Amino acid sequence: MTKPLTSTVPPMTFNSHRYCSPVAGTSLIITGAVHGNETCGTLAIRRLMTEIDSGKITLIAGNLTLVPVTNPLAFHFGQRQGDRNLNRRLLPTSTPSEFEDHIANWLCPLLAEHEVLLDLHSFVGGGDAFVMVGPHNNSDALEAFQHADAERAMAHRLGVTRLVDGWLSTYARGVARRQQRLSGTENVTELANAGAQFGVGTTEYMRSVGGYGVTLECGSHTDPHAPDVAYRAIINTLTYLGLIEGEPPLAQQLESLHIYDVIDRYHVQDRFVRDWQSFDDIKQGDLLALRHDGSELRAERDGRMIFPDDGAAPGEEWFYVTHKCS
Structure with missing residues (x-):
């Protein structure tokens, strides 16, 4: 209906x-x-x-x-x-x-x-x-x-x-x-x-x-x-x-970037470690965010952050990570 x-x-x-x-x-x-x-x-x-x-x-x-x-x-x-x-x-x-x-x-x-x-x-x-x-x-x-x-x-x-x-x-x-x-x-x-x-x-x-x-x-x-x-x-x-x-x-x-992952927020207390903006540089191993249980989210490779959303609800997309294309 x-x-x-x-x-x-x-x-x-x-x-x-x-x-x-x-x-x-x-x-x-x-x-x-x-x-x-x-x-x-x-x-x-x-x-x-x-x-x-x-x-x-x-x-x-x-x-x-x-x-x-x-x-x-x-x-x-x-x-x-x-x-x-x-x-x-x-x-x-x-x-x-x-x-x-x-x-x-x-x-x-x-x-x-x-x-x-x-x-x-x-x-x-x-x-x-x-x-x-x-x-x-x-x-x-x-x-x-x-x-x-x-x-x-x-x-x-x-x-x-x-x-x-x-x-x-x-x-x-x-x-x-x-x-x-x-x-x-x-x-x-x-x-x-x-x-x-x-x-x-x-x-x-x-x-x-x-x-x-x-x-x-x-x-x-x-x-x-x-x-x-x-x-x-x-x-x-x-x-x-x-x-x-x-x-x-x-x-x-144009600078060419490839999105390789999207990270969901799991809990309202999941938090970024800094005030990320779209296209901020990230390096492999950089700490990006912390889950509410203390587990770390780190960059798999060099690239850029895009669409960080500190207002994302649990179960929604929280941020995306990219790498540069040759």
Whole structure:
């Protein structure tokens, strides 16, 4: 049975805005506020819509779909999620029970209508903007993919300085660890978080239906420059793909990092040993955090910390570690 929304929540609708040129070209979709407290993409997309509607920007080829607010429930409350994290289990279902299930049933077919996705996010804490891409071309069962060259070429033109990959393979490792910790007393959410499909978000779903896409992390939630980072990336993408006029942006040299592990918080008293920020350097053997029982978490190799979240709840992702790619 569908879970009704609480009486404090106004009626929710899902909205997208489509612009179509009579000239054939790439079909692009741009999404914001997949997480409701990440509003830089929303602001940038609405800025673009105003400029298109006023005639300042004209689509010269292809099709463009804009989704300023992907998760209206989370956006309404100014929080990361409504009933659950939309970007960890984005799959259509015939038996929706959470609000995010209804979003998935609307969003997944919409993504499948397009060739390319630009998904705009922000993150907790400090750190510079960066882009997340998918795997190299492969035919593996986890995330088969054949558009790595096109995806990385797009990523190199967004105006950021770092590129990160390894998302879904890292989640497979994290999920395996969660499954080993199952005791039989878990609730529905905890069981879902240990499921094999946990980690599938917008870009992962886009790749699964034959397209490609990147996630742009535009800076911290509170960074006043994040909406401008998002807007610049939108314009760069539109010109690079030939949807609007303009000089195509030049490819940039990016520091390339591979996520190799995600660490969950187990207890509210698990703690970091310092105030980590995304992209802080870590050296092999560095002490990163302490469990509530005193056990140590140390870096397996040289690299960088990303997404440290001191507010993570037990059973949720706490931080990620990366190594530099040659």
